[in-house]
Amino acid sequence: MYSFQCDFFPDFNKANLMSYYDTLTNFLTALSRNGQIVNNHWNIVFNEAFFRLYCTAIDRDSLEPKYFNKCCHQYFSRLSKISKKRPEYRLNGEAFGLTCACSCADPSHYILFTTHVAEFPPVTCGDCHRPVPMYKLPKLDGDEDYFSLFQWEAEYQAFDSLFMLGDVGARLGYRQTAEADSRLTLKGINLCQQMTEKTGKPFYYFLRKYYTPPKSDCPLCGGNWVLDHKIHGLYAYKCDRCHLLSEKSS
Ligand SMILES: [Zn+2]
Ligand SMILES: [Zn+2]
Incomplete structure (x- = not known):
């Protein structure tokens, strides 16, 4: 930045x-x-x-x-x-302490990713794991700007904040960000599918699993999605068929 x-x-x-x-x-x-x-x-x-x-x-x-x-x-x-x-x-x-933008010439894939404290835009390069300037990405049908992606980002950050505050909204926040069938997840996966079509590159969705480690089979297709090594120090699970990523808390 x-x-x-x-x-x-x-x-x-x-x-x-x-x-x-x-x-x-x-x-x-x-x-x-x-x-x-x-x-x-x-x-x-x-x-x-x-x-x-x-x-x-x-x-x-x-x-x-x-x-x-x-x-x-x-x-x-x-x-x-x-x-x-x-x-x-x-x-x-x-800007000291704020992350720099992806400068990869041709990223092989992207990740829809944010957190409750993110200062960066919600699309991350899958190769260098740095944020991608939104204006370098195609817009979704019906969007004059990046409204749909920024709306998902704002909603994710709201639920993530509820979870991190750890009180009255913690369970709701966790369910929306961690469960494969929550409304927030389904919305995010749908956006990823649309962006995959627009860019011709896979867009992955990140599913948080802070408390319980994911099962060894992908929650969408049932295939094995356990990785041998963590990617970018975070992702321990990856399904290339469903374009889904998840983490291991320990
Ligand atoms: Zn990059
Ligand atoms: Zn899958």
Whole structure:
């Protein structure tokens, strides 16, 4: 992850302070839904003549217009019409302690993966196990951006948080993230199947098993899915037929 600051220059002959701010935040929301900046990782300071944005993005070139979708272009165009000049971007440096993006030229497979504290997007490269910038992936049918994947991510994080808090919602959170037939799992597997079709690469789904180790047969097809060695220090079970992964807690 990288830290950026970006200055935006309002033309107060064409917009007042709040209408400019609203257009700017609409543009930033579009960037975040397109995976170009990290959601909830930005704030804006007004310095008399310009707005200064502080934000985090997954890669050095994440903010470049070549990755804009239709919505980003629309809001950027609206913003440009009420600005004195083009925004100025500055890369502050690598965000300490936050993971870097996958730079594999051609990942062989992907994993839909997140946790309750994840700062990274929900698709991980199966080869280097680093997060993949969403804007480099195809969109699902019916999605203008990556809404369906980000919605699954938000729901997973909510259930994972309930489990980690360990009180009133712990059982519900565990069941949704660990059981092969939970609504969250079925939704995630369905998204993986759609993404497999879109990318032509296998998309695996990760099934948590914090308490009870999975049985030696895959919960979907019944085939043996025990691995000889853990992959990426986490996955001890893998079914290539069902594109399913799981862990061993000890
Ligand atoms: Zn990679
Ligand atoms: Zn299977």
